[in-house]
Each structure stands twice: as structure tokens, then as C-alpha cells.
Amino acid sequence: xxxxPADLRYAKSHEWVKLAADGTALVGITDYAQNSLGDITFxxxxxxxxxxxxGETFGVVESVKAASDVYAPVAGTVLEVNQALDxxxxxxxxxxxxxxxxxxxxxxxxxxxxxxxxxAGYAAVIG
Amino acid sequence: xxxxxxxxxxxxxxxxxxxxxxxAGWDMPVQYRSILEEHKxxxxxxxxxxxxxxxxxxxxGPEALKFLQRLxxxxxxxxxxxxxxxxVMCYPNGGVVDDLLVYMRGPDDxxxxxxxGNITKDIAWMQEQAKAFNCTVTDxxxxxxxxxVQGPLAVGIVQILTNSDxxxxxxxxxxxxxxxxxxxIISRTGYTGEDGVELYCAAGDVEKLAEAVLAAGVxxxxxxxxLGARDSLRLEAGFPLYGHEITQDxxxxxxxxxxxxxxxxxxFVGSDVLAAEKAKGPAKKIVFFKTGDRRxxxxxxxxxxxSGATVGRVVSGxxxxxxxxxxxxxxVEAAAATQPLAxxxxxxxxxxxxxxxxxxxxxxx
Numbered sequence: 001x002x003x004x005p006a007d008l009r010y011a012k013s014h015e016w017v018k019l020a021a022d023g024t025a026l027v028g029i030t031d032y033a034q035n036s037l038g039d040i041t042f043x044x045x046x047x048x049x050x051x052x053x054x055g056e057t058f059g060v061v062e063s064v065k066a067a068s069d070v071y072a073p074v075a076g077t078v079l080e081v082n083q084a085l086d087x088x089x090x091x092x093x094x095x096x097x098x099x100x101x102x103x104x105x106x107x108x109x110x111x112x113x114x115x116x117x118x119x120a121g122y123a124a125v126i127g
Numbered sequence: 128x129x130x131x132x133x134x135x136x137x138x139x140x141x142x143x144x145x146x147x148x149x150x151a152g153w154d155m156p157v158q159y160r161s162i163l164e165e166h167k168x169x170x171x172x173x174x175x176x177x178x179x180x181x182x183x184x185x186x187x188g189p190e191a192l193k194f195l196q197r198l199x200x201x202x203x204x205x206x207x208x209x210x211x212x213x214x215v216m217c218y219p220n221g222g223v224v225d226d227l228l229v230y231m232r233g234p235d236d237x238x239x240x241x242x243x244g245n246i247t248k249d250i251a252w253m254q255e256q257a258k259a260f261n262c263t264v265t266d267x268x269x270x271x272x273x274x275x276v277q278g279p280l281a282v283g284i285v286q287i288l289t290n291s292d293x294x295x296x297x298x299x300x301x302x303x304x305x306x307x308x309x310x311x312i313i314s315r316t317g318y319t320g321e322d323g324v325e326l327y328c329a330a331g332d333v334e335k336l337a338e339a340v341l342a343a344g345v346x347x348x349x350x351x352x353x354l355g356a357r358d359s360l361r362l363e364a365g366f367p368l369y370g371h372e373i374t375q376d377x378x379x380x381x382x383x384x385x386x387x388x389x390x391x392x393x394x395f396v397g398s399d400v401l402a403a404e405k406a407k408g409p410a411k412k413i414v415f416f417k418t419g420d421r422r423x424x425x426x427x428x429x430x431x432x433x434s435g436a437t438v439g440r441v442v443s444g445x446x447x448x449x450x451x452x453x454x455x456x457x458x459v460e461a462a463a464a465t466q467p468l469a470x471x472x473x474x475x476x477x478x479x480x481x482x483x484x485x486x487x488x489x490x491x492x
Contacts (some may be wrong), residue, residue, distance in 0.1 A: 038146075038355070039163045041446045042421045044473075060473065062423055064162045064355060064446060067473075089421070090163075 002032040002126060005097055009113050010122035011073035013055075016097065019113045024079060027103040029061060029070060032126045034096045037063035043089045045081040045102055052076055054112065058103065061092065074112040076105030134179035135272050135330045139337055143351055151244030153180040155354050162355035163448040169319055169360055170449055170487070173278035174352035175340050178325065179333055182246035183271045184253065186237040188262030195229060195237060198256050198396060200379060202389040206231035211299045211316055214387050215379045216252070217397030221404060222375040223382075225249050226367060228316060230301055235262075238312070240273075240327075242369045256396065272333025276340055276349075277323035277360075279490060284344040285324050289313070293324065307339030318357065320364030320489035359445045362454060365415055365484020371426065371442045372413050372456055381409045381458070412461050413442065416468070416479035417486065418453045421446060428470050430457045430479070438463035441470065449487045453477075 008016045014033035018026045034040065042062040052058050052072035059070050082101050085091060092100035107113060117125065131154040140147060145156030156177070158165060168174050186195060195203040201214035212229045225245045230238040241249045246268050253264040276285050286293050291304035291313055301314035312327040328336055341351070358368070367373045373382045380388060380401060390402055418424065423444050430439035439459030447454045457479070459468065468479040 038158060039161050041163075041423060044422075062421075064359070064423070065157075067423070067425070093161075 002030065002035065003097070004030070004032075004119045004123050006119045008097070009073070009116035009118065010125075011071065011116055012125050013071045013073075015070060015073045017073050017113050017116060019107065019110060023107055023110055025074070025076065025105045025107045025113060026101045027073060027105055028096055028101045029092065030122070031096045034093050034100070037061060037065065037068060039064045040089045040092045043085040043092060043102065045085070046078050048078050048080060050078045052078065052105070062089075070102070072105075073116055074105070075108040077108075078103055079106050080104035132180070134177055135333050136177045136179055136337055139334050140177065143341075145351070145353060148354070150180070150354055153243055155180060156351075158353040158355045159351045162353070162359065163446075165350055165352040165356035166359050166448045168348065168350040169278045169321055169352055169356060171279070172348035172350070173276060173280040173284055173323070173344055174319075174350055174356065175337065175344065176275040176277065176352050176357055177273075177337065178275050179272040179330070180243035181273055182241040182243060182249065182266070182268040183273075183327065184239040184241065184250060185265045185267055186239060186253075186257075186262060187235055187265070188260070189235055190260040191235050191237050191262040194257050194260035194262045196392060196395060197260070198253060199227070199229065200389065200395055200397070200401070201229075201387040202392040203229055203231075203237075204392065208233055209300050209302060211301055211314060213299075215373065215384060216249075217379065217395075217401065218375060219397055219400065221378040221380075221397045221400035223369070223373040223377065223379060224252050224375070225369055226373060230312070230314070245369060270330060271327050272330045272336070273328075274326045274333065274337055274340065275317055275319075275323065276326070276344070277317045277319040277321045277352075278349070279322060280344075280347055280349065281321065281323035284347055284349055285313075285326070285340065287343045288339055307336055309336045309339075311336070318366060319360040320366070320485055320487075321360075322490045358443075359448065362443050362445055362456065363447050363449065363484075363486045364489055365486065367413075368443060377413070377458065378404060378409065380404050381411050382413045408461060410461055411439070411458055412464055413456055413458055414464050414481050415456050415484045415486070416454065416481050417447070417450065418477045418479060420453055420477055421451065422472050422475070422477065423453050424455045424470050424472065424477070428472070430459050430463075431469050431471065432463055433467050438466075438468070447486055454486050
């Protein structure tokens with residue numbers, strides 16, 4: 001069974017968003033996604049300051065098996081990327097919702113986060 | 128599409144958490160826990176692989192040796208009972224039908240191990256070639272289960288389960304024996320570059336054997352290992368995989384397997400074409416590379432020269448868990464193999480550092 005925390009929002013493309021009160025948000029990939037990919041060997045992330053549109057590719061997650069694009073679940077500006085993933089991409093496998101976070105975004109529209117899937121909705125997507 | 132074939136260990140894999148995938152028409156575990164961890168376990172301790180999907184054939188009859196000498200490129204006259212030979216068999220054009228192991232049991236009795244995805248093709252090819260000789264080729268693939276126990280602790284682990292003296296069986300030799308009460312061909316061979324054994328037994332006994340190896344080995348650090356680790360281990364060792372480094376369009380000389388092509392033993396299928404290729408020098412060659420970067424270079428990526436022209440393609444690529452960088456092999460124009468080469472990975476140019484495999488120091492028995 002995949003771990004789907006109730007306090008996050010989800011995109012169908014398997015990214016999660018954790019919105020803070022100040023309008024910033026952390027973004028990563030779900031437990032289901034990391035488990036489907038298998039051993040993650042490389043994570044390519046955007047530059048700080050990049051402006052992302054909702055649904056836009058922001059990077060690539062590579063596993064032993066395949067390279068997969070990752071998508072911005074909402075529009076926003078990249079405030080920070082998780083540089084620890086350069087040396088230790090396996091953190092995404094070990095801790096997809098905490099140490100394996102990928103982006104910190106300044107979210108353009110907080111309402112767009114609320115419009116994403118909740119845990120039950122995402123659970124239905126992954127069946 | 129027909130349902131994938133299963134080995135006698137299918138239920139065993141599911142019970143032990145194998146993540147099952149379709150591999151060459153077989154429902155096989157790609158991994159149990161982590162491909163990278165399983166790979167490291169084999170290099171550092173021991174791993175247990177189900178290789179029951181591999182094919183087996185008996186070659187028997189007064190002209191068995193004469194037939195094998197015609198069929199394969201290596202010199203089977205060097206065999207004696209208990210000895211194993213790695214070889215390829217070629218088409219008349221020099222392309223490879225398959226790579227295989229030839230076991231000599233007796234003067235008229237040989238046993239072959241062939242690749243899972245090639246069983247039907249190989250058996251048909253061999254039976255056709257055997258028509259001119261007084262011998263028979265019998266497909267025994269369904270009769271045998273096969274385990275590979277590989278890694279520096281592998282022989283010690285299997286030794287717990289047998290009265291046979293495993294240290295007395297040298298590298299690329301085999302003996303009949305009992306392991307965990309199961310009758311086996313105990314072969315000091317493998318596909319990882321590590322010390323170890325491959326055990327052939329009756330298909331109905333292989334689950335009992337696998338559980339016994341697991342029970343003896345887990346306390347010593349043995350792990351179940353899947354096809355993912357098998358592939359990264361063999362590539363790190365520089366071993367060819369059929370369909371990648373060798374195919375019906377890639378000759379053994381192009382693949383760097385000249386050491387299994389013995390022209391002085393007399394003609395064999397493809398030998399005239401291969402001799403001409405050798406005299407002229409192969410137009411293309413398989414090279415092995417690393418990049419100093421973790422991004423895996425996937426098969427079919429274009430290999431570029433300094434001017435950006437395509438001079439070849441990647442045939443295998445993975446991350447070496449031991450080197451912690453991407454490694455791979457590529458089929459490139461021979462003239463380009465001494466030039467600076469690169470690949471483009473999503474807009475990033477990565478230079479290929481050509482290396483002579485193995486990529487990591489391996490155990491030599």
C-alpha cells in the first residue's frame with residue numbers, strides 16, 4: 001500500500017504539494033511514484049528563480065529502469081531546490097514526503113493548490 | 128499476445144516479494160528490494176538468482192563433437208568430462224545465433240545452456256545443423272530448474288548444503304552432486320564476474336533448493352537478486368548480453384569476442400565470413416565507456432564524434448553501483464573508436480571515457 005498523507009495535495013502526474021501559510025509550497029513526487037520508478041539514481045531540477053507554469057516539466061527523475069519527467073502541479077516561482085538530491089538522489093526513495101522534497105515554490109495562486117486532488121482523490125487515481 | 132512463461136519458482140518469487148516483469152516472454156523478478164542493493168550484495172557478499180528461464184539441451188551421439196565443432200566458434204576438442212566452454216554459434220553471415228555454455232559429460236554426451244529468449248530459435252537452428260551428423264539435439268529446457276549463487280561468500284554458503292568439495296571444482300568446471308538433498312549439476316560458472324556456482328536440477332526440485340540456499344545464506348548476508356542486478360553486474364563485468372552486444376547483425380569479432388573464435392580448429396558455420404572480417408578488421412566495434420556522471424545513458428542513444436556526427440549507438444547502459452557513475456557499451460565505427468566520443472542526454476553533452484572492462488576488479492578463480 002502506498003503512503004498518501006492526508007495533509008498534502010496531489011497531481012494526477014504523481015507530484016505532491018504542501019502549502020504553507022505564507023504562500024510557499026514544497027513539491028515532490030509521491031510514494032507511489034518513487035516505488036514505481038524503483039532505485040532513483042539522478043534528479044535534475046530547475047534553477048532557482050525559474051517561473052513554472054502549471055503542468056510544465058520542471059525536471060527529470062531517473063531510475064535504473066527509466067527517466068521520467070516531473071511536472072509542476074501548480075504555477076509558481078522556484079525559491080529553492082533540494083540540493084541534497086545531487087549527491088543522494090536515493091533520498092526520494094527513502095523519504096519521498098520529507099528529505100526527498102524537490103522544489104520550494106512561491107505559489108502564484110493558493111486556490112490552485114486547493115483545486116488539486118486530496119488524498120482520497122489521489123488514492124482513486126492510483127487504484 | 129500469449130501469457131508469459133513462468134519458471135518453477137514463480138510462487139517463490141511472489142512469496143519473497145519479487146517485483147515481476149515480462150522478460151523475453153518470461154514472468155520474472157526484476158528486483159526484490161532494490162536493484163542497487165542487490166547488486167552490492169552480490170559484489171560484497173552473495174546473491175541468489177533464479178535462472179530457470181535459461182534453456183538447456185542435450186547433444187548426444189557418436190558425432191556429437193564433430194557437430195559441435197561445426198556449430199560453434201570455440202574449440203570443443205579442448206573439452207574433457209567435467210569441463211565447461213563459453214562460445215557463440217553463428218549464422219553463415221557471421222552474425223550470432225546465441226552465446227552458450229557447452230558442458231562435456233562424456234565423449235558422446237554434451238549439455239548446453241542457452242539464452243531464455245532464444246530457446247525456440249536455437250533448438251530449431253541446432254536441429255537443422257545436426258541433420259548432417261550422427262547425433263541428436265534434444266530440448267531439455269522444461270526439465271531443468273537453475274539457480275545462480277554468486278558473490279565472494281557464495282561457494283561457502285553452498286558448501287554448507289553439500290558433501291561435494293566445491294573448492295575442488297575449478298572455475299569453468301562442473302560435477303554432479305547433491306545440494307540440500309537435491310541432485311544437481313554443480314557448475315563453477317556465472318554471469319556476474321564473481322565467484323560462485325550455477326546449480327542445475329530437476330524443475331520440480333528447484334524450489335526446495337532455493338529455499339535451502341536462502342536459509343543457509345541469509346544469515347551470512349545473501350540476498351535474493353533479480354534480473355535488474357543481473358544486468359548491471361554483467362555489464363560492470365564487461366560480459367555481452369544477447370540482443371545488445373551480440374545479435375544476428377553483430378559478429379563475435381565486432382563484439383570483442385575474438386577469443387572464442389578459433390579458426391585453427393577447422394571450418395564452422397560462419398568461419399569464412401569471420402576470417403575475412405578478421406583479415407580486413409571489423410568495420411565496427413563494441414566499446415565500453417563510463418562518463419563520470421550519474422545520468423544513465425540508455426540503449427539506442429546516439430554516439431557522436433567531435434563534429435557532432437553520429438558514429439554509433441549505445442547498446443547497454445546502466446549505473447554502476449560500485450563506481451557510482453554511469454557505464455555502458457556502444458557499437459561504433461571502428462575508425463571512431465580512437466576519437467573523442469560523446470552522447471547527448473536531454474541537452475547535456477557527456478563525454479565517453481572508453482575503458483577496457485571489467486569496470487571493477489573481479490574475482491578470478
